[in-house]
Each structure stands twice: as structure tokens, then as C-alpha cells.
Amino acid sequence: MDYVSALVPPVVMAAFFIGLVVTIIKSQGGPNKAKEDAAVDMAIGRAESAQQASRTDGV
Numbered sequence: 001m002d003y004v005s006a007l008v009p010p011v012v013m014a015a016f017f018i019g020l021v022v023t024i025i026k027s028q029g030g031p032n033k034a035k036e037d038a039a040v041d042m043a044i045g046r047a048e049s050a051q052q053a054s055r056t057d058g059v
Helices: 002-027 031-058
Strands: none
Touching: none
8 A cells, every 4th residue: 555655646746737738738829819919019018118218328
């Protein structure tokens, strides 16, 4: 019975990991894709505008 108690934690962790990967894959694309793309575009725009502002302030 020691081998069962030794194998249970890795099997449980593997099951949770597989569930996590499946959840990540299912959440890609679809209606979430537009929201994620918009958020990334906004963050990039903010970073670029801040970088341009620091260039003009430093000159």
C-alpha cells in the first residue's frame, strides 16, 4: 500500500496540470480573443506613448 500513497500525489498533480492546459487552450480565441487583443494593443500603445514622451522630455 505504500506504493499507492507514493503515486497519488503525482497523479493528482498531473490531472490538475492537464486540466489547466485544457482550460488555457479552450480560452484561446473565440469571443475572448478580441478582448485580449484589445488589451494588448492598449498596453503597447501606452508603452509607446510613454516612451515617446520621455524622449521629447529628455531633449
